[in-house]
Amino acid sequence: MTHRKTAALLSIIPGMGQFYNKQFVKGFAFLFLAVCYFIAFLDFLNIGLWGIVTLGTEVPRDHSIFLLVNGVISILVVGIGLAFYYFNLYDAYQNGKKRDNGLELSTLKEQYHNVVDKGFPYLMVGPGFLLLIFVVIFPIIFMLLLAFTNYNLYNSPPAKLVDWVGFKNFIEIFSLDIWRETFVSVFAWTIIWTFTATTLQVAVGIFLAVVLNQKEIKFKGVIRTLLILPWAVPAFVSILIFSGLFNDTFGAINQSILAPLGIDSLPWMTDPFYTKIALIFIQSWLGFPFVMAMTTGVLQSIPGELYEAATVDGASNWDKFRKITLPMILFTTAPILITQYTFNFNNFNVIYLFNNGGPAVADQNAGGTDILISWIYNLTMTSAQYSKAAAVTVLLSLIIVSLALWQFRKTKSFKDEGMI
Amino acid sequence: MKKLLALPLTFALAASALAACGPQEDSSSTGGKKETASDKPEKLVIWEDQEKGAGTEDAIKKFEEKHGIKVELKEIPMLDQQEKLRLDGPAKKGPDVITTPHDRVGPLAIEGLIAPIEISDDVTKLYTESSINALTYDGKLYGLPKSTETPVFIYNKKQMTEAPESLDDVLAFSKGDKGGAQYGFLANWTDFYFANGILSGYGSYVFKDDNGTLNPEDLGLANEGAVEGLDYITSWYKDGLFPKGIIGEKAGQTIDGLFQEGKVASVMNGPWSFQGYKDAGIDIGVAPMPKLPNGEYVKTFIGVKGYNVSAFSENQEWAAKLVEFITNEESAKTRFEKTAEIPPVVSLMEDPLIADNEAAKAVAVQSERGVPMPNIPEMAEVWAPAANALQLSATGKSEPKAALESAVKTIGQNIKANHSK
C-alpha cells in the first residue's frame, strides 16, 4: 500500500495519518481539535439533528420552532466539522503522496510558515464569513425549511407541534383564488415601482451631480452638503414626516404649496394614483444623495482631455454628456445601481410607513400601493400564517436572486473577477 | 479516493446521530408546573400597558407585603405584548402575567401562549357578566378584567354647551356655527373599530351570535342594516362635513390633533384619549354617543382589557393569585383614581366615585349599549377588508353596498384560507 492511501485511511481518526507521516505536532493538533469538537457539540448535534427530522414529539416539552433552529445550526456545525475533516484527510493524503514520491516533508518551522502564508487570506476572511454564515445564511436556511412546515396559528407551539408538510404551502399559494387574483396587479405595481422609483433617484442623482460639477459653479461644498442631507436623517423619520405633509386636507403640500399656486387639493393619501406619485417622489428624495455622491467622484475622475478632444470635434455640451459622461458613469457604477433596484423591490419601509399600502382599492385583497413584500406581510402576519409567508418569500427570493444574478453577470465589472 | 471516503462517513455520522438520539425520555421534567404550586416563587413579572403602571403599583406593593413575593412591573405597549410573549416566553425571558385586550384571547389560547385560570365563582361574580364572557374562550376563563372601554362622545365645552341627544342634532350643529370651530364633529369612521358602532346600530353584525358562540361562517357586514349604516357614514364625507384628510391610516392622530387645537368641537373617541385632551388644555365634556337617526343607540365595540397568565410561567397558580389581587375591588378603585381606567366591577358601577364622574359614567353607560368585540381568531381577517370598504365608500369610489359585499367576500375567503382546521 502506498503511503498516501495508508495516511488517508489512518486519518479517518483525525491526526493518525499525520502521526503516520511523522508530523506529530500537526497530528496532535488535529486530534485535539477533533476531540474538542465532539466534546463540545455531540449533545447539541444529537438533539439538533433529531429535532430537525421530527420537529418534536411531545407537547409541551418540545418547541418545534426552537428545534428547527437548533437543527439548522447543527447542520451548519456539521458542515464546518466536515470541512475540517476533509482537510485532515486531504493533508494526510498529500503528505503521503510526497513521501511516495520521495520528497522531503516540511519541517515544523516550514509548516508554520506554510500555514501563515497560505492560510493568511483565510485568516482574514474567516471571521467575517463566519459571521455572515450566522447572520445571512442561517436565517435563509431557516426560512427555506419553514416554508415546508405547517407553522401557523393552529399549529403553533407551545400548544401544538409543527410538522413537515412538503410542498403543501406552495400548492396552496397557487390554488387559492384570493392569492392569485390580487397577485397580478400587485406584481405589476411592484415592477413599475421598482423601475420608476429607482430610475428616477438615479437620474436625479446623476443630473444634480453633473450640474453641480460644472467648473463655474460656486459654493460647491455648501450646496453638496445641503443636498446630501436626506441621507443624514434616518429614513423612517423622513417618511413619517412626509406622510404628514401629504395629508389631503391638513398637509403642508396641499395647504402651503399647491393652494397659493391656485391648485386644488390633490388626494395624495386617498387616491392610489397620487399616492403612487408621492411614493416615487419620496423614494427619489431619499435615494438620490447616494447616487449623487458617487457620481460626483466619477465625474472628477474623467480625464479632461476627453472633453477637450470632443470640443475640438465640435461636440455640443449635450453630445459630451451623452457620449462621454453618461456612459462613463453608468459603466463604472453598474453593480451598485443594480443593488439600488433590488433594494427598492423590497422596500417595505417606505410603503408601510407612508400609507401602509393604502389607499383601498375595490375588489382586491391588497392596498393600492402595496408591493409584493408589504402585501405578503399583511396577508400572512395578520393571521399568523408563518409557513405560508415563508413559502411566498422563498418564491419572491427566487425571482430577485435570479434577476440580480443575471444582471450582475451582464455587467463587465464582474467578468474580470478571476484575475488578481 | 477522497470522495469515496467522505460519503460513507457522512452517512455513518448522520445515521448514528439520528439513531441514538433525541432527548432522553424523562418526562418528569415536564411536570414542573404542578410541583411549584406550593413553593413560593421569589419573583413574579407582570407586563402592564404603556403609561398604566401607576395604576397597579399600589396593588403590587400590597401583594408583595402580603405574600412576600417580589413583583416586577414592566410597561410594554399592550399590542406588542403578544408578539413579545411568543418570542420571549419560550426563551424563558417572559413574564408571568400579561395585559391583553380581550379580542386577542382566542388566538392566544389557541397558540397556547396563555393559560386558563381557575377562579372561584365568588370571585368572578365581582365582575360584569359581559367582561367575564369576553375573557372566556372555548368555555375556559383566561383571565380577569382590569378595565372596559368603548368610544364615547367627547366635546369641547367652550364650543358646545351640552352633549346633543342625537346625531341629527350633531349634524345640524356641524352645518351651523360649529361653536366657532372649524368642524362640528369628527370621527374616524374609516376605521372599522369606530364605524362598527354605526353599522351595528343599523342592524349589522360581524359574526352571528348563536347563543354565546360566534359563528364565523355567518357574516353580517353586508346585510341591509350595514348598507344603511354605511350610507349614513358616507353622507358625512359626501357633504364635506368630514374632510378627506381624516380618511385612512393616520386619521386617528389627525383628529386628535385637531381636537387638541380647538379646531373641532366634538369627536368620537375612547377613554384612553381623555388625559391627552386635558393635557392640551381642552375643557372636555363626555357623554354616551348620541342616538342614530333611526332612533337606535350607537352600538360601539366594547373592549375589555384583562390580565392573563402566561402559559410559560413556572408559577401559574401564584400568577393567578396576583391577577386576582390586582383586579379586586380595592385595586380596581385605586387604578381608576390613578389612571382613570374604568373597571367592570359591579359594585363600583354604583360607587359615587364612578357614578358621579361624568366621563366614567358615560363610558359605563355606553358599554351597556355596545357589543363586545369578537374574541375568535377569525376576527383578524375582518379589520382590513372592512376598513377598505369604509374607505372606498367614503371616497366615493364604490357604492356602500358593493363595497360591503366585496369586503364580506374577501373576509369569507380569508377565513377559509387561513382558519380551516
Add this chain to the structure above:
Amino acid sequence: MSIKTARRIRLTLSYLVLLSAIAIVVYPILWVIGSSFNPGNTLSSSTIIPENATLTHYKKLFAETDYLIWYWNTLKICFITMVLSVIFIGLTAYAFSRYKFIGRKNGLLLFLILQMIPQFVAILAIYILAYQVGLLDTHFALILVYVGGLIPMNTYLAKNYYDTIPKELDESARIDGAGHFRIFWQIILPLSKPILAVIALFSFISPFADFILASILISSDEKMTLAVGLFNMIKNEFGNSFTLFAAGSVLVAIPIGLLFLSLQRYFISGLTAGGTKG
C-alpha cells in the same frame, strides 16, 4: 447668440436647478425642526415657523423619557459597530483584493445577492439563535447582526478601492521582506483612508435607522435604542407625540449631519473608487 450669453444662460439655469433642489430637500427637514418647536402635539397643528416657539418638547424629552439613555446606548452600539465593521471589512476586502483562495471569485457576490432576500420571516431565527447563545437582550447581539449585515456591500466597495492601489507597492515591500500583515498595515491602510472613512460612516449611521431588529432583540427598557424609542412615540395609533418625536429626531440628525459634513472630503473620493470599477 454669443458664446458668452449661452454660458450665462446655462449658469443661470444651473443655479436655478440647484436652488430648487435645495428647496425640495430642505423643506421637509425644516418642517421637522419647525414642528419640534411648536407647542402643539401633531404635525398638522404645527407651522414651519412656529408662532409661539417653545422648548417644551426638548425639556420633556429629557425629563419624561429615557432619551439620554437611548442616546448613550445608540452611540455605544454605533461606535462598536463602526470599529468592528472597519476591522472586519478592511481585512476581508484586503484578502479579496490581493489573495487567491477558495471562494474568492463568487463568495462576495453570493453574499451580496443573498442579502437581497427579504428577511422578515427570518428575524425569528435570529432571535432564537441569540437566545441559544445567551445573547438575547444584549447590545452585543445587535452589534454582531449589524456588522454582519454591513459586510457584503461594504467589502465590495473596499475591495474595489484596494484594487486601485497599485500592486507594485506591495510587491516591492514584499521583496524588502515585509510580512503580509505589515504590508497591509503600513502600505494599504494609509492609502485607503477615504474608503475606510466611508465605511466608518455607513456603519456608524446604520444603527440609527433600525427600529425593527432592535425592538425584537432588545427587551429591557434601559437597553433600548433611539430608533426604537422614537418610533414608539408615534407608532401608537392613539399616541399623539409627533412634535416630541420631531424634537428627538432633530437631536439625532444634528450629529449625523455634522459627521457627514466633516467626512465629506473623503467621502466622495472613497465612495467613487469603491463603487466603480473601470
